[in-house]
Amino acid sequence: MVALFESEKxxxxxxxxxxxxxxxxxxxxxxxxxxxxxxxFKVDSDIKxxxxxxxxxxxxxxxxxxxxxxxxxxYKVRCRIVFN
Numbered sequence: 001m002v003a004l005f006e007s008e009k010x011x012x013x014x015x016x017x018x019x020x021x022x023x024x025x026x027x028x029x030x031x032x033x034x035x036x037x038x039x040x041f042k043v044d045s046d047i048k049x050x051x052x053x054x055x056x057x058x059x060x061x062x063x064x065x066x067x068x069x070x071x072x073x074x075y076k077v078r079c080r081i082v083f084n
Contacts, residue, residue: 010059021049023082025042025081031069
């Protein structure tokens with residue numbers, strides 16, 4: 001997760017569209033067999049910008065992780081993302 005939000009692609013978009021956003025977001029993610037995020041639920045946040053929260057949710061849903069799970073297996077992960 002850290003590498004995802006420190007990637008050049010993400011930082012470029014954040015700097016261009018949301019340069020003044022600072023704070024944290026806590027998400028519950030469900031990851032299915034092929035490494036794809038199937039659900040993304042915001043648990044807590046001190047960021048009040050709804051456009052940024054929607055951007056992060058879409059960014060997470062579109063992400064595919066480089067590991068595979070057995071058929072019908074799913075991981076549920078809670079992650080806290082801090083933006084400075």
